[in-house]
Amino acid sequence: MRSAANPWVEIVESSPDWLIVPHILANAFPQDEDVHQLIWEMHAYLEGDAARTLVLLNAGRFRTPEADQLRMDSLAADDGLTLRHAADGIAMSKPEGGLDALGSAVRRDPANAHFLIDAIVSYGPAAIPLIRDIPLEELAPATQVKVVFGLESLKHIARPTP
Secondary structure (H helix, E strand, O other): OOOOOOHHHHHHHHOHHHHHHHHHHHHHOOOOHHHHHHHHHHHHHOOOOHHHHHHHHHHOOOOOHHHHHHHHHHHHOOOHHHHHHHHHHHHHHOOOOHHHHHHHHHHHOHHHHHHHHHHHHOOHHHHHHHHHOOOHHHOOHHHHHHHHHHHHHHHHHHOOOO
């Protein structure tokens, strides 16, 4: 997609090595509206490569409805990299509906819990019912430990102090 308004898109089209530029800008200018717009232009150029776009959105700490929607939609991805970046972004942004989306992703494929548990725990005590329902027997031993530890940590946080 060519953009006369944004010369960076054309530069990246001519040299993929320039893909680093949006990443540098996102890190240097977090939450900057112009960088946010550039990322969405790059998303179109990347033909919807959600993993790369999520990396940029997360690097820029963008908490926009569009960014959060891409994160939640990407929880249905088949590849672990996209799923991981989506979960990381949801943990950072904590959008409304994010916990439900994470819960749906865990129920759809419990084996992906290792990508999702940190994001679920980031929602605090509100996540306890969801974590309790994760079927431990379907998980790898290391992921089981992570789920149990996350649940116990949240129970401790949720306890009223005397």
